[in-house]
Amino acid sequence: MATPSSTTRPLIVQKFGGMSLATPAHIKGAARRVAELRATGANVLAVVSAMGAATDGLIQLAYSVSPHPNRRELDMLLSTGERVSMSLFSMALSDALKELVPESKAISFTGSQAGLLTDETHSNARIIDIKSIRVQEELTKGHVVILAGFQGVSPRTKEITTLGRGGTDVTAVAMAAAFSADRCEILKEVPGVMSADPRVVNEARVLPALTHLQLLNMTFWGAKVLHYRSVELAATHKVPLRVALAHDAKPSGMPSVTSDSDSGTDIRMETAMNSFENDRVLAVNSHADVRKLRVKTPDLQTALQKLKTRLLGNSLPLPQILHARQAGAMEVLITAPAESLEAQISCLKTDPSFEIDSRAYSTVTATCQGSYTTDLVVRFSESLASAKVETLEVLQGPMSITFLVEASAREAGLKTLHGFTA
16 A cells, blocks of 8 residues: 655545536536645545546447457456546646646546556456555645546556446545545535435435445445445545535536535444434435346355356456345346446356346345334335335345345335335
């Protein structure tokens, strides 16, 4: 890991999501925000995503020339999206700094230039170390560093790698941990962490404060506000997080939301319970696309090993395994970002050991207090039944209750369970 900045200035890491950089005007607005923060005396490290839906466009372009894109080349292609953002952001920030902090300059780095070292896995690499000598030097001079998120380099293969969808969150939190930043701000097109997806549930509201563990549970079960791995890193390294709106105005098409706080959501290590052992539903989330596999093996351990061997042998990342059980054949519930899941399913279909359930499933999860010490699961089931949402499986955890439903019932399930939120 890198060493903390030797300056006495506080260090703030700010991550800007793709939709907050969707247009030149958005980029100039975000750059102005960074310059204003630098003008307060703080050091700033900005981590940027690709502009708008640029990554989706690059993925579509890849599949237009090859039905099964080579994963190395796909990483090379996708990493360019963040490089475009970092360069444009640095140009805009240079102009803003000349006006507000003329002694400070802006400089951009790719993940490899910043010393972000990963394993050799393409499409879903994991960070193994950070050796950010160049970043340290620039911060010590009082300059602002703009870093391309989502990418790194494998020291073993010397190849460019990407961290998977949402990987810019991981980059930002990892850099905040490496430099012992005072906080890491995740700046998005929504005003904080929501009690549900506002595009599905109109009554969704901003949650003013969460613990790392609460947010971990929410992101594991489908909350897209942050990547699960970034929250895991923040919890492990005790990085203070804040999720807030990147710009004063919400983008067009975003529903109005109810906020308990104008300053976004603060994520900290611990907070007081609202009561002793009473139930409390904090938020509801879901995985929209869940697939069920049946594996022809004598035991579950062998089934999971075959899944790993088959996918990694074809240079594909492992999916998120939500549940596995022995039910005649071995059954495994998986999910992944759309482009990865499609490639994984296509690969497994060619192996006669795997049978892919043709039905489309979703999960609907309530992150809650009292998941197994109260009758919440019964009340949830009754409400879902009243809404004509059929429950296919129930998965219970220490901070959550999850229902597997038909994908067509996902929206009704989310709206029903959101009615239980405080």
